Amino acid sequence: MDPRDGNVYISDITDQSGIVEFNYGPDSLGEVNLTVVKEGYIPSVGRVEVVSQKNLALVGGLGLDPPVPVFGQPLMVSVIVRNDGEVDLDNVLLRMELSAKEGVQRPDKHLEHLGVGEEVEINLSFEPYRGVNTLKAEVHLLSGSMEKSLDDNVLVREVRVNDPIYFGASFPNLVTLEDLRLSEFGELFNLSHYIVDQDSYPEEMTIWAEAVKGNLTPYVSDDGLLEIVPGRDWNGEGILRIYASDGSVTASSDLRVYVESVNDPPxxxxxxxxxxxxxxxxxxxxxxxxxxxxxxxxxxxxxxxxxxxxxxxxxxxxxxxxxxxxxxxxxxxxxxxxxxxxxxxxxxxxxxxxxxxTSNDPPEVTHPEKVTSRIGESIRVPLEIFDPDNDKEIRVGAEGSIVKGYQYSDGYLVVDIESGVSPGTYVMEIWVDDNNTGGNVTFNVEVDIKEKEKENFFAVTVILVILILAVLLIYGAFIRYQETKQKRVLSQVEEEVKAIKPRRRRSKREGRGRGAQQRDRDRQPKKGAISAPPAPSDIEGELARKELPELEEGASLELDDSSLNDMESDLEEVIQELFP
CATH class of the missing domain: 2.60.40.10 (Immunoglobulins)
Structure with a gap:
């Protein structure tokens, strides 16, 4: 390589196969210009991409478990390392990092060998910090003490850590009555007062409940109000399990409910x-x-x-x-x-x-159980008939071996007896009909028939005794009347005598002759004779004969001593004559 322009110049002559071979260092990967010169020919110029036979890849990104990291709970981060090169690789190093304001965590994973096309999932655990955390993953090949990254295989991800929801206080025991909702006995129970969610992340808090003991049905509103409905006619102890979730963490707590028994009406x-x-x-x-x-x-x-x-x-x-x-x-x-x-x-x-x-009511009949009759006479049976329906036509009749005919009038059923019936006891059936459906009543009456003569003798005897008693009573009353009348007359006479002055005319008494004395002796009752009381007419006659003075109506009687003595003497003579 010429340091002046960075080109590699190769002067080697190759064979006629057209293959050019040269050594290329690992630090010179990339595109190079290749010029092929042959004498007598136009030089051939081209670009050649030089690649390494060693290639590592992080596949699929960073996986999180749980998907939303929760403070206070382990966070598992997963990554897949794959050998995409043409040769096997040794000493592969995966380095991961979790960082936040509070600190940094760097766990590593070393792979001694990774074959061509082979991939390995690596999971590393972290303790997340509150708030936002940064995750970073890198893959390296170890060459001696040197770490060399292959390509740009680095993954970075920021995650928000959830502050978990939890129950801040224990629930009190709830009480309701059999067959009454909690709200009917008291009021709804607010569950949200007992649940804490500091960050409302990743979702708003939701609450629900289920019965784990007892016949209870719970209902929780969106704002956390609990309604409890006991099963019909059920009472006893029940348990509700209350759940609260923020979309990432679900917390639960048990609540006891006591349903008191009440009398269930039929x-x-x-x-x-x-x-x-x-x-x-x-x-x-x-x-x-x-x-x-x-x-x-x-x-x-x-x-x-x-x-x-x-x-x-x-x-x-x-x-x-x-x-x-x-x-x-x-x-x-x-x-x-x-x-x-x-x-x-x-x-x-x-x-x-x-x-x-409505239906017809039969007549109600009051009747004697037994009647008495005599041979040759009709039987009279008194009947009291009442018809609840006030039916107008009431018919009455009789049947039996002794019945010859019958007639009902004025509360009596008169039955004629068959001739030739002997004395004895018979049963006669009487029926009463209101001439309407179902209005027939029948009953039996016992008839005692006796001899006619015996009945007449007894009746005559009774009548004679009654007459004798009547005569005696009348005679006794007459005697008492006569005695009362005589006593009344004597009383009047005594009153008249007491009203006259007690003087006597001596001259008259001295001049009485032997004739008067003889009359007095004649009036004396004979010895041994019983004198009857005088009749009132005799007393009136004697008084008249003595010529007692009479007064005109309205006149006054004036008598001297002589007149009074005469009257007194006359009265004494009358009394003597009447009562000797």
């Missing part, structure tokens, strides 16, 4: 939506009730007074047979309400459409 699973029935015709149907936490169910109806609930199945699904007879009050369209209670405050309720069509 619920109707199956029941008829509507019923059609006839008045006074029994109706029955099945209902199925579910109660997950109570084995005892009470079924009732506020609309029915006489209804029967018969359990059919007492498992967790309670099946009842409901039976009742529609009464006249239910005729028409209405709703039948059924209530199922397990003892709690909220019974389950269903409403069944009920249509009851």
């Amino acid at each position: 619920s109707f699973r199956e029941w008829p939506s509507s019923l059609e029935a006839l008045e006074d015709v029994p109706v029955s149907f099945l209902v199925e009730i579910v109660d997950v936490d109570s084995p005892d169910i009470e079924l009732s109806s506020p609309d029915l007074e006489d209804v029967t609930f018969t359990p059919v199945d007492n498992s967790s699904n309670h099946v009842f047979n409901v039976s009742f007879t529609p009464t006249e009050e239910l005729v028409g369209s209405s709703f039948l309400v059924l209530l199922a209670s397990d003892g709690g405050e909220d019974p389950a309720e269903v409403r069944i459409s009920l249509i009851v069509r």
